Amino acid sequence: MSPADLALVQPHLTPLVVAVRHEIERPNRRIESVYFMDAGIASVVAVQADETQVEVGLVGPEGMTGTAVVLGGDQSPHSTYIQVAGEAQWIKADQLRKAMRASDSLRALLLKYVQTFMVQTTHTAIANARAQINRRPGAVDFDGP
Numbered sequence: 001m002s003p004a005d006l007a008l009v010q011p012h013l014t015p016l017v018v019a020v021r022h023e024i025e026r027p028n029r030r031i032e033s034v035y036f037m038d039a040g041i042a043s044v045v046a047v048q049a050d051e052t053q054v055e056v057g058l059v060g061p062e063g064m065t066g067t068a069v070v071l072g073g074d075q076s077p078h079s080t081y082i083q084v085a086g087e088a089q090w091i092k093a094d095q096l097r098k099a100m101r102a103s104d105s106l107r108a109l110l111l112k113y114v115q116t117f118m119v120q121t122t123h124t125a126i127a128n129a130r131a132q133i134n135r136r137p138g139a140v141d142f143d144g145p
Contacts, residue, residue, distance in 0.1 A: 005106040008099040025080035034066030040086015
């Protein structure tokens with residue numbers, strides 16, 4: 001991120017220690033804040049009508065939550081929560097929108113991230129559809145204690 005773009009967002013970033021299961025986004029609810037992970041991992045989870053949950057993406061220190069905000073929306077059908085505790089910096093969604101309107105280069109950078117995240121979710125879907133965990137030869141079944 002360029003120094004000029006960082007200057008647009010930095011005054012609005014608030015550091016936060018994030019614990020496991022800290023909720024960031026709820027399905028079909030307004031996204032109030034966007035998180036930039038410094039350490040730890042956030043899970044993006046598709047929630048089906050029958051409450052079945054499938055992880056569709058991960059956000060680590062290279063990324064951010066709130067991709068719907070970058071794309072001009074204000075909510076997502078997915079749930080996003082902390083899977084591995086760590087640290088993040090958050091910004092109000094409205095402040096990020098304002099910064100994106102003020103800087104073409106910031107908007108372009110965040111859109112490139114969204115594209116990368118979409119590629120990740122596609123590969124996750126492919127893996128979920130095709131991958132199988134094969135049983136090792138000689139493995140013993142374990143039914144618990």
